Amino acid sequence: MKLFPKEIDFFEIFDRAALNLTKAAALLVALMENFDNLEAKTKEIYEVEQEGDILTHEIMKKLNKTFITPIDREDLHSLAASLDDVLDLIWAAVDRISVFRIKEPTKEAILMSKDLLVTTEVMQKAIKNLKEKNYSHVQDYCIEINRLENMVDREFRDALGKLFDEVKDPILIIKWKEIYEHLEDASDKCEDVANVLEAIVLKYA
16 A cells, blocks of 8 residues: 555646746746847746656656656656656757847747647646546547647748848848747647557556
8 A cells, every 4th residue: 555645646746847847838938029128038038948847857767766656667757757858958058048049029929838838737737637547538638749749840831931031141041940940849749649548548547
């Protein structure tokens, strides 16, 4: 019986990690919509990213100590790593805005950030439903994550097209291209999370 609380523990940490990720995505949208107090907003997102690292470390540490896990060890590892990847890429986009001294946002960056936030909210629901063993709901959320990823992919291509069409400063093109790539990569990593969740559902449903 002693092992039972440890099983619940994993899901509790994943819930916190998913909530933390959604918080980062919400802060990203707030930053993209308004560059006022950029330094303070950047610092806040960095702190959320650090919290994500702590949660990932906590999951990995528990994996090494726990003999019986609620779902396969490698699936828990992949889920933790994929969630951490999304968070790292959100931070990377924000960091570039700061380092590149970007003066104002673009409509395309705002749009991609908003859809990334929606994706993280869907992931949060999927992880909550995984905990509750509502596997059919998890699958529905995974389909939605894939749909959103395709949408962000199209937005990324449109953003690049507009960038090369309308921006005359080649340095600014290079800067925004890198930021857009980080946002699109973050969306790709959300699809990785969905793939891990689908693999788990196929094993246990």
